[in-house]
Amino acid sequence: xxxxxxxxxxxxxxxxxxxxxxxxxxxxxxxxxxxxxxxxxxxxxxxxxxxxxxxxxxxxxxxxxxxxxxxxxxxxxxxxxxxxxxxxxxxxxxxxxxxxxxxxxxxxxxxxxxxxxxxxxxxxxxxxxxxxxxxxxxxxxxxxxxxxxxxxxxxxxxxxxxxxxxxxxxxxxxxxxxxxxxxxxxxxxxxxxxxxxxxxxxxxxxxxxxxxxxxxxxxxxxxxxxxxxxxxxxxxxxxxxxxxxxxxxxxxxxxxxxxxxxxxxxxxxxxxxxxxxxxxxxxxxxxxxxxxxxxxxxxxxxxxxxxxxxxxxxxxxxxxxxxxxxxxxxxxxxxxxxxxxxxxxxxx
Numbered sequence: 001x002x003x004x005x006x007x008x009x010x011x012x013x014x015x016x017x018x019x020x021x022x023x024x025x026x027x028x029x030x031x032x033x034x035x036x037x038x039x040x041x042x043x044x045x046x047x048x049x050x051x052x053x054x055x056x057x058x059x060x061x062x063x064x065x066x067x068x069x070x071x072x073x074x075x076x077x078x079x080x081x082x083x084x085x086x087x088x089x090x091x092x093x094x095x096x097x098x099x100x101x102x103x104x105x106x107x108x109x110x111x112x113x114x115x116x117x118x119x120x121x122x123x124x125x126x127x128x129x130x131x132x133x134x135x136x137x138x139x140x141x142x143x144x145x146x147x148x149x150x151x152x153x154x155x156x157x158x159x160x161x162x163x164x165x166x167x168x169x170x171x172x173x174x175x176x177x178x179x180x181x182x183x184x185x186x187x188x189x190x191x192x193x194x195x196x197x198x199x200x201x202x203x204x205x206x207x208x209x210x211x212x213x214x215x216x217x218x219x220x221x222x223x224x225x226x227x228x229x230x231x232x233x234x235x236x237x238x239x240x241x242x243x244x245x246x247x248x249x250x251x252x253x254x255x256x257x258x259x260x261x262x263x264x265x266x267x268x269x270x271x272x273x274x275x276x277x278x279x280x281x282x283x284x285x286x287x288x289x290x291x292x293x294x295x296x297x298x299x300x301x302x303x304x305x306x307x308x309x310x311x312x313x314x315x316x317x318x319x320x321x322x323x324x325x326x327x328x329x330x331x332x333x334x335x336x337x338x339x340x341x342x343x344x345x346x347x348x
Contacts (some may be wrong), residue, residue, distance in 0.1 A: 025259055031294075041317075042274070044267040059166060060188065063086060067084065079169065107119070169194075172197060173197050175195050177192055204248070214233060215236075222266050223264060234252045273337075293334070295329055305319075
């Protein structure tokens with residue numbers, strides 16, 4: 001400490017040394033940077049989309065009867081699990097009746113077969129007329145048809161009895177009850193809404209003008225809040241709406257944990273890819289409605305640059321502005337930086 005500083009210190013009775021502005025300056029902020037580089041990127045446009053289920057159905061009853069039980073909303077079911085049940089009493093009786101009728105016809109058939117054989121033997125000995133034999137054959141054949149009809153009736157009764165248990169046609173979640181216990185349902189009445197939460201798509205309407213730039217299998221970037229995923233297009237419906245001039249595009253969303261109904265934004269190319277100065281999109285800083293990046297100049301100070309996105313391709317982004325190849329862009333530690341603040345580099 002200089003003699004002058006010591007004198008001032010003693011005169012003022014200070015309890016610590018007096019620091020210059022330079023001595024009081026905060027230590028440099030530690031940041032990680034990458035160099036901007038030339039890459040092939042395409043300009044993009046943002047299109048709104050929604051996560052939808054591939055299997056979303058209102059399950060109906062195939063029989064009439066009183067609803068005995070129904071699954072709770074939110075129940076997860078597998079394919080074949082029971083989601084509702086109709087009281088089976090009357091249908092059980094119909095099955096028993098059909099079985100009894102079939103047994104009766106089969107017993108009658110045994111008798112008719114015996115009669116036919118007896119009359120055949122008599123006819124061979126000329127002890128009866130052929131007309132009487134034909135009559136017995138006709139009765140036997142009619143009984144065979146009655147048995148076929150009784151079998152069909154029994155199969156139908158068994159079918160209806162089996163459908164007193166309304167089963168899930170796919171894995172999913174019961175999201176709504178469309179009927180309640182105790183109600184009498186007719187064939188075709190809706191019972192529950194079932195949604196498959198595993199097989200998911202993102203559906204979006206895209207201008208026809210983008211069709212030449214899109215193809216099945218093309219990976220596009222999907223934004224859900226702060227979550228970003230690169231997902232493939234798996235279906236492009238080649239029919240446009242004559243009023244909106246839009247076509248439907250489906251993106252496979254089965255690999256992301258987003259719930260059905262989530263609103264997303266999809267980045268789609270709107271022109272052919274061009275060579276651009278780009279850097280990792282981790283450099284983008286979003287605060288409220290502000291979008292900007294920090295570049296470190298030769299004096300190791302942070303320069304704030306407002307970002308207007310020109311193109312995005314995967315994890316790389318190009319913005320409008322005076323960015324040159326080799327510029328050091330902050331990708332870690334930029335959230336707390338201030339313009340013209342001194343920095344030091346961290347190793348990535």
